[in-house]
Amino acid sequence: MNWISNYVRPRINSIFSRREMPENLWQKCEDCGTMLFHRELSENLNVCTNCGHHMAITPRDRFRALFDGGTFAEVKVPEPLTDPLHFRDQKKYPERMKTAQRTTGEKEAMLVASGEIGRTPIVAAAQDFSFMGGSMGMYVGNAIIAAAEEAVKLKRPLVLFSAAGGARMQEGILSLMQMPRTTVAVEMVKEAGLPYVVVLTHPTTGGVTASYAMLGDVHIAEPNALICFAGPRVIEQTIREKLPEGFQRAEYLLDHGMLDRVTPRGKMRDELISIIRMLLGLPPAVRGDLPAPEAGEGDSGTPAGDAPEK
Amino acid sequence: MTQYLDFEKPLAEIEGKAEELRALARTSEEMDVADEAAALDKKAAALLVDLYKDLTPWRKCQVARHPERPHCKDYIEALFSDYTPLAGDRNFADDHAVMGGLARFEDRPVMVIGHEKGSDTKSRIERNFGMARPEGYRKAIRLMDMAGRFGLPVITLVDTPGAYPGKGAEERGQSEAIARSTEMCLKIGTPLVSVIIGEGGSGGAVAFATANRVAMLEHSVYSVISPEGCASILWKDAEKMREAAEALRLTAQDLKKLGVIDKIIPEPKGGAHRDRPAAIDGVKAAIADMLAELDGKDAPALVQDRRQKYLSMGAKGLAA
Numbered sequence: 001m002n003w004i005s006n007y008v009r010p011r012i013n014s015i016f017s018r019r020e021m022p023e024n025l026w027q028k029c030e031d032c033g034t035m036l037f038h039r040e041l042s043e044n045l046n047v048c049t050n051c052g053h054h055m056a057i058t059p060r061d062r063f064r065a066l067f068d069g070g071t072f073a074e075v076k077v078p079e080p081l082t083d084p085l086h087f088r089d090q091k092k093y094p095e096r097m098k099t100a101q102r103t104t105g106e107k108e109a110m111l112v113a114s115g116e117i118g119r120t121p122i123v124a125a126a127q128d129f130s131f132m133g134g135s136m137g138m139y140v141g142n143a144i145i146a147a148a149e150e151a152v153k154l155k156r157p158l159v160l161f162s163a164a165g166g167a168r169m170q171e172g173i174l175s176l177m178q179m180p181r182t183t184v185a186v187e188m189v190k191e192a193g194l195p196y197v198v199v200l201t202h203p204t205t206g207g208v209t210a211s212y213a214m215l216g217d218v219h220i221a222e223p224n225a226l227i228c229f230a231g232p233r234v235i236e237q238t239i240r241e242k243l244p245e246g247f248q249r250a251e252y253l254l255d256h257g258m259l260d261r262v263t264p265r266g267k268m269r270d271e272l273i274s275i276i277r278m279l280l281g282l283p284p285a286v287r288g289d290l291p292a293p294e295a296g297e298g299d300s301g302t303p304a305g306d307a308p309e310k
Numbered sequence: 311m312t313q314y315l316d317f318e319k320p321l322a323e324i325e326g327k328a329e330e331l332r333a334l335a336r337t338s339e340e341m342d343v344a345d346e347a348a349a350l351d352k353k354a355a356a357l358l359v360d361l362y363k364d365l366t367p368w369r370k371c372q373v374a375r376h377p378e379r380p381h382c383k384d385y386i387e388a389l390f391s392d393y394t395p396l397a398g399d400r401n402f403a404d405d406h407a408v409m410g411g412l413a414r415f416e417d418r419p420v421m422v423i424g425h426e427k428g429s430d431t432k433s434r435i436e437r438n439f440g441m442a443r444p445e446g447y448r449k450a451i452r453l454m455d456m457a458g459r460f461g462l463p464v465i466t467l468v469d470t471p472g473a474y475p476g477k478g479a480e481e482r483g484q485s486e487a488i489a490r491s492t493e494m495c496l497k498i499g500t501p502l503v504s505v506i507i508g509e510g511g512s513g514g515a516v517a518f519a520t521a522n523r524v525a526m527l528e529h530s531v532y533s534v535i536s537p538e539g540c541a542s543i544l545w546k547d548a549e550k551m552r553e554a555a556e557a558l559r560l561t562a563q564d565l566k567k568l569g570v571i572d573k574i575i576p577e578p579k580g581g582a583h584r585d586r587p588a589a590i591d592g593v594k595a596a597i598a599d600m601l602a603e604l605d606g607k608d609a610p611a612l613v614q615d616r617r618q619k620y621l622s623m624g625a626k627g628l629a630a
Binding site: 080081084085086087088089090138141145167169171172173174175176177179180181183184186187206207209210211212213214215227228229230234235238239243247248256257258 | 481533543617620
């Protein structure tokens, strides 16, 4: 049925109507090589339907699948200075930014939103690996601070999806300073007595892992995500030996006590709802897809009924 | 014998010549080389001033890494009395790349913590070249926490190429250890002052240098990534480290402009390694000044001071 409705029918339609076929209707699984039809893939949250390999998902797509009815209110992030160091390598930093903005359609590497999951109001922040490797510069720092402030203001838990190659070199020391800055943000959430849950996705490395990504109350990772401080290549060059299979992958970190859980993307939403509701002392949520919250409820900060008491 | 850096070659030649002349004079009585040697000395001194007047960022990296530059151990021995090293993270091991313990600074009890690189082959290996493992950060966390509870100011001395990129370090949670150390820096209710005495290498430095006040020696560097690492990623060529060092803005002078550090400590002519006592004195004065600035602030004010400092950091860029 899926195969017929998703594959055969559009094919036939397209032949008859002679519409131009977009080139990216099919995507090859990076792991098993199966050709996956775009709609089927996106319905499965960019997880290969054949082998379960988790491919990248943009923050916007993730939020659409995460929040009730796919609706959320974007939280405004204060704009930092652009190109504070006048950085130039082979390209100028502003040019790299423009390219990234053009290819992703996003302003920067992190999206912050508030909304409800399973009728549980939360603030969520997600890092966008497709935007300059998700790298943490001043904007990402500002985004995390904005997310924390919003969470504290609305008394909501903060859920953060990390994905980054590390700090953004083009912002030099100022990217490094996002480590203490984001740590301050995490402290604000914790001091307000609100849960801070980190979902570590592929890849989470460098200064990002060594700050907000490792300071959660609960750490959940997506399967096979690379999570590390120093990358495997750097380590191999340093110690001059081959690293074991699966080194620095989510399951390996789980075994070494750095994570609480490894959870497939398809089950993440239910798990987040369940964990957060327990931490907040709320009754279990109704399972399944919920309609969007009624107008005015979503971002008002005081949804009726089960708002946390604090 | 001083070890010369590559850009000091002309200096090495002149100083070498002067040395040769003097050696010659010692062997034969009738030769009088005093004038000539003195002229060479003068020339060398002028050249030294000239070379160090406007060091390029890459040269500063070289000076910051100079093997004879005073290291953490030298500062601790010279500036603190009653130094009592405290060892271990109470979990796994004692990391020799991180020194730390109770001490007195101008009679005042403090906690001092720093990266130590070692000064000869044996000690460098023992100290792992100043590259800490998770145990080092966890030891620091333990000592900072203790200092906070007993009202002791914390002084950190930063000198590390970065956290150690090793298999065991990763398995034992290098990221978590660094994150927690930064968190502890922000949390403690006593004054925390930091001096970057050599290399401030990335996350491994931040874990100690998230302080109320941060000073840097004139020719030390503080960066998100080493110039070599940055060059190999962005230029795809590790040999472009000069360009990378330039672009990264890692010098004390640029970092002061950016508001990342508070104070630059002048170095003696030709760098800290040419006059270690003078460099050590400069650091002493800076620590005393920074502690004095924080005197009278209570715990919430100190925590707030640190938070506000980092929250507002980066707002002004390199303007002016």
